[in-house]
Amino acid sequence: MQIKVENNKAWFLVLPVFLIVAFSAIIPLMTVVNYSVQDIFDPYTRYFVGTEWFKQVMLDSRLHEALLRQFLYSFTILAIEVPLGICVALMMPTKGRGASLALILVAIPLLIPWNVVGTIWQIFGRADIGLFGAFMSSIGVDYNYASDPTDAWLTVVLMDVWHWTPLIALLCYSGLRAIPEVYYQAARIDQASRWAVFRYIQLPKLTNVLIIGVLLRFMDSFMIYTEPFVLTGGGPGSSTTFLSQSLVQQAIGQFDLGPAAAFSLVYFLIILLVCWVFYTTIMNMQKDK
């Protein structure tokens, strides 16, 4: 069949999308790509270095450690926040004034800016003037996030759990509200246990919101910067130095723009890969056998 082309004006209609995508994603990303394959001194003095920076980044043991630390951190907070968020959602009241009150209370941590969260916990955890720190020392625990790596880790994790569990809880709460009452009635008729109700009615209906929740929390936690920077500055030593902070140290602290750019690209690809693997696995699990 021959299609007669009248004119090509339709292309103008997709132009805005091209422009937006170009300016929001492609051009900034290409800048990074540019830096990652060249050694740039000034706009007129630059040398093509090929995969040099990538090799350097891949072999950097400090970055290996930061990457490991980063994975450990992301999985820890996910392992805590997801179950905890579901529990909170299950316990939140569904009717009356209690429901609105619970929603507001749960949502409060989400409204606080990142650097303020860091500051809050920095003070909260101090043994001299902080409530948490003072409480820990009063019960005889030698707690000091500024000098002890374990305590620093604990504080950073606790801070994130406090800050972001509400997001999972709210997502799950909305998911739970969407389950029709008749499912619970049918389950009672079928003599299902509380666990069976959760496992076969609530959890399946929460899958979709949980996918969004886990993806959001993984990406955000994998890129975490502000809170640990304010709270511990990456220390003690480099025990709470995560990938973003390493990147910033490299790019702004040492002004090694080449390796930093290569690092950024690898960083970006890791996040993309993990999200893709996670999403495809979940989707495959849901498919009809």
Added chain:
Amino acid sequence: MAAITLNALAHTYTDNPTKPEDYAIREMTHVWEQGGAFALLGPSGCGKSTLLNIISGLLKPSNGEVLFDGKRVNELKPEERNIAQVFQFPVVYDTMTVFDNLAFPLRNIGVPEYKVKSKVYEVAEILELSDQLKRKAKGLSADQKQKVSMGRGLVRDDVSAILFDEPLTVIDPQLKWKLRRKLKQIHEQFNITMVYVTHDQLEASTFADKIAVMYNGQIVQFGTPRELFENPAHTFVGYFIGSPGMNFFEAELKSQGEKETLMFGDHEISVSNAMLARLKAMGANKVTLGIRPEFVHVWEGKNSDAFHVDVDYVEDLGTYKILSFLFHGQVMKARLSEDQKVPSGQIYVSFPEQWTKVYVDDYLVEVTDATVDNDKTKEIPHAN
């Protein structure tokens, strides 16, 4: 399997009920016998689903008791009552396979796996789901999902009764018919008490041996489809059952010396003398008369016993025609058989005495020796 007795049962959703209208279920006593197939028929909002949920235990009645085989079960939770309930919208456990869905109620009560297997296969066979057992329930069509919901009620040996809450609402018309037949078969095979809630009289009469007609939170009549048709105990039954419903008109009891007559305007409507005596004894002056369109006699020619009325219009419904006529200013309907001549202009109609029903305050007035079907034991449940 059990007989279900509702004893002085009433239910209200308000905290301080003061008038009868506050009750979703007005005080009623009713028995569903063991092994019967019953329909609970009524318009939306008449309390059908409320009544069903009270039987299954999902709702606690405000007053009265629910008895299974004479044992009070008010305090028992639904899971302890051994009741199966199929809801309007199919409920399946999405992530499970069809097999696991059917096995679910059995596994919940700890039935050994080999028994689960044989029972599930048996039920799947009956419901024609055998080739779907390995599929995830999520991907099933609406009617298959509804079959799975029903199947979960059938796998258990211990169910006292299966309650259906308008289960075929979301099913396509052709499949509706098939599933209804399936239910009927299952009923014959298992001999379980079944209560089927619907607002569709055809569905009710094809499924059930006996139909309870519900209106404003009360069961106004409980009888076979034929009884409901021939002898409606309440004006609502006359109106709701049949298509079109019963013709109703108000008549007055007038005394002329010793003799009583029932007058509709200046027309005398003939009823038995026993009925006239009964009405007089009741002191009822105003009565409602009802006659089914099927029983209105349309005369071809002039007839001195018949009333002279004006034809309004004739509706052709394919196999039969519905004649609308004006009788003393009131529109009434008569059903014409296929071969009957289509009348026009002025015609003559008469109301056979045996099919002219008399209602006082919406309830049927019966005179035992004058009833047609000789069913003297039939009770008319008065709920209030």
